[in-house]
Amino acid sequence: MTLAxxxxxxxxxxxxxxxxxxxxxxxxxxVASDDEARRLVEALKASPVGDFVxxxxxxxxxxxxxxxxxxxxxxxxxxxxxxxxxGVVRLAPRPRRRSxxxxxxxxxxxxxxxxxxxxALYLRSGSPRADDDFAPVASVVLPPxxxxxxxxSQGAExxxxxxxxxxxxxxxxxxxRAVSVFEIPMGAAAAxxxxxxxxxVIWVEEDAGIAK
Amino acid sequence: xxxxxxxxxxxxLFAGAALSGSASAGPSRGxxxxxxxxxxxxxxxxxxxxxxxxxxxxxxxxxxxxxxxxVYKLLExxxxxxxxxxxxxxxxxxxxxxxxxxxxxxxxAAPHLDRRYHVRAAIGEPGKQAFLKLLEVTASQGEPxxxxxxxxxxxxxxxxxxxx
Numbered sequence: 001m002t003l004a005x006x007x008x009x010x011x012x013x014x015x016x017x018x019x020x021x022x023x024x025x026x027x028x029x030x031v032a033s034d035d036e037a038r039r040l041v042e043a044l045k046a047s048p049v050g051d052f053v054x055x056x057x058x059x060x061x062x063x064x065x066x067x068x069x070x071x072x073x074x075x076x077x078x079x080x081x082x083x084x085x086x087g088v089v090r091l092a093p094r095p096r097r098r099s100x101x102x103x104x105x106x107x108x109x110x111x112x113x114x115x116x117x118x119x120a121l122y123l124r125s126g127s128p129r130a131d132d133d134f135a136p137v138a139s140v141v142l143p144p145x146x147x148x149x150x151x152x153s154q155g156a157e158x159x160x161x162x163x164x165x166x167x168x169x170x171x172x173x174x175x176x177r178a179v180s181v182f183e184i185p186m187g188a189a190a191a192x193x194x195x196x197x198x199x200x201v202i203w204v205e206e207d208a209g210i211a212k
Numbered sequence: 213x214x215x216x217x218x219x220x221x222x223x224x225l226f227a228g229a230a231l232s233g234s235a236s237a238g239p240s241r242g243x244x245x246x247x248x249x250x251x252x253x254x255x256x257x258x259x260x261x262x263x264x265x266x267x268x269x270x271x272x273x274x275x276x277x278x279x280x281x282x283v284y285k286l287l288e289x290x291x292x293x294x295x296x297x298x299x300x301x302x303x304x305x306x307x308x309x310x311x312x313x314x315x316x317x318x319x320x321a322a323p324h325l326d327r328r329y330h331v332r333a334a335i336g337e338p339g340k341q342a343f344l345k346l347l348e349v350t351a352s353q354g355e356p357x358x359x360x361x362x363x364x365x366x367x368x369x370x371x372x373x374x375x376x
Contacts, residue, residue, distance in 0.1 A: 175342070185271065199355060204343060206362060
């Protein structure tokens, strides 16, 4: 896959219906000729929360950069400074806020998770991974300001609750620390008992306020 | 920061609607056994080594965040009873305390009939800001999850938590 960050953003614009003129024609030509580009657009369009994703991206260039980073990670080591951080939903550290901002923080986290899920869906729809290609999931760095999308966030919560099996992280609270959630395969014993499921690593940065 | 409801795999956020038939039966209070494994991890130029007692770890070391380290040693493995609503505390080697509370136990509806344990955990240290103020996880019986990131002797600690 050779999509550049700018191309990914342009494809997101195409999925969003925001492109016009030459940019739209260029993006459509790329989709017609490039399978990866087509899958990305299809994933963004077909996602059950596609509207939410597009809305979120439109409101935050940081979030767009996060998606681009996730795609760039898929390109291979060295494609991005975050290469090798596969399988992580990273939450940027923020000062603890009082109750007036609580819903916005939760919404922001929810938005990040849905963005990550959208990318995961896209990535998992691709070709079978090679043996040395381990975790085709996403890395999302949330923007510093919460995105006002509480309704979509609540929808994601409801769906997560309905999912069965595996390990479900309901809530994490680590004031002033960066928290990442890594999806990992089950260990051999657990996998034998529960095939197809995965587990998580909740990674909390030791140094408050410092994200690796 | 706060994080609510991350489900793995992440794509299950989307699959949830299709799985609505697997909604769990009503919660019930109960008891369980908490298994805690304290794993020390470090990066060493002297070469990789994995404690033979960590039988499931080798395959995980290909994945983040385990891939960051090449030396793994099991420091302690213990089992503690959990009673719903009663916090259980465990002293970690770095001086912090892990507190785990069983919130409730549910049994899934068909086809997922396994027991699922809703637990609440925290890691703190007297007089200091909590390392992990709150972690709420719902895990199926025997399915482990990890809490990592605590610095310890030039490396880090992974706490493997498993409820059965």
